[in-house]
Amino acid sequence: MFSPIKKHIALISVHGDPAIEIGKEEAGGQNVYVRQVGKALAQKGWLVDMFTRKANSQQATIVQHSPNCRTIRLTAGPEEFVPRDDIFAYLPEFVNKFLQFQQDNQINYSLVHTNYWLSAWVGMQLKKTLDVKQVHTYHSLGAVKYKSVTTIPMIATTRLGTEKAVLESADRIVATSPQEREHMRSLVSQKGEIDIIPCGTDISHFGSISREAAREKLGIDRETQIILYVGRFDKRKGIETLVRAVGQSETRKNNQLKLIIGGGFRPGHSDGKEHDRIAKIVNELGLNDITIFPGRLSREALPIYYTAADLTVVPSHYEPFGLVTIEAMACGTPVIGSDVGGLQFTIKPEVTGLLCPPKDSAAFAVAIDRILSQPKWRNELGINARKRVQEMFSWDGVASQLSNLYLDLIKQPVAKELSTVSA
Ligand code: UDP
Helix, strand or coil: CCCCCCCCCEEEEEECCCCCCCCCCCCHHHHHHHHHHHHHHHHHCEEEEEEEECCCCCCCCCCECCCEEECCCECCCCCCCCCCCCCHHHHHHHHHHHHHHHHHHCCCEEEEEEEEEHHHHHHHHHHEEEEEEEEEEECCCCCHHHHCCCCCCCCHHHHHHHHHHHHHHCCEEEEEHHHHHHHHHHHHHCCCCCCECCCCEECCCCCCCHHHHHHHHHHEEEEEEEEEEEECHHHCHHHHHHHHHHHHCCCHHHEEEEEEEECCCCCCCHHHHHHHHHHHHHHHHHCCCHHEECCCCCHHHHHHHHHHHCCCEEECCCCCCCCCHHHHHHHHCCEEECCCCCHHHHHHCCCCCECCCCHHHHHHHHHHHHHHHHHHHHHHHHHHHHHHHHHHHEEHHHHHHHHHHHHHHHHHCCCCCCCCCCC
């Protein structure tokens, strides 16, 4: 398994700390992606440093995940939580701290893999002064996201400009699905090189427990039908669509339905407000008795919930990839998702689950009823789902593809003369 590559690479994720607790507002798929990719790459022989912004003075500066993989928290701006839309002003300091760290520790990173547009900007600055390759993963595209929100933030122009610049200048862009690549081409730029390497999941962790054992652990009897949502409380996640769909579903009438809405939130913050808004809709629709909000689900709890559920629903308005989908599928649970972005790639309609138009609660209700009324078909969908993840979305497979890409790029000479400009 271990090959002696022994080259230093930096994964940069300014706002998505790979060492932090997952399931809160600013911690989701990107944090999981960076941590799992980092750990899997280290297993393949890379020396992996994952850089993020310190968001709390109590946090350790360095977290060692495995012998060749660590998270390094750089101080850039106040050592406190800053929403991602307000972080840009602190990026020059982040760049300087990165350069300082590299110098102090006498490390030369051969390649930086940046995540989200904030880190893309950092990577582009580093390329001005260092002999380094840049690979970039967007995780979310402003050009798509801003289509589905009502308030466009002040930072939008800077974000869109950075997303275009990095597509045209990075050594390689990693799209996590063909749909994401299509968005980059149609909405951002025709220039730049894009590879498709999906996100992955830990197929031994997800899928490690039987349905009976999972239900027993949660105290759920055989007759109860469970619909599960897992994810952040964010309007873009479309939880309202799911709640309204459950309200309209025929299955609800048989009194054996439970809706579990799993995810952490902080009272008073935007995720806390979205939780309260959803809880209000649940109440208005008379769904209090059948709805459970278990809060943040730990890594250990997740496979139990996914496996115990009859169905997982991912009702996002927009989803670049959607890790929750493949986690549920790996646990043998069919997924009903919105017919958008990465969900069109991960879910095979009628084979591993179903796709519905986003925000269309009536369509979601029909899909829920179709699957829940046919337990045998449900089981078949679940078996196919697990198989699809095993074949296409394991972290090990993803890390191998990234590793080959890095090796390829590192072999190539640096395309331009280095300037002496700093950030
Ligand atoms: N997650 C978790 N606990 C929770 C809710 C979410 O660990 O209570 C994890 C979930 O398992 C997944 C990630 O957060 O790995 C969410 O990733 P996804 O790509 O689905 O959505 P994002 O947060 O990136 O929009």
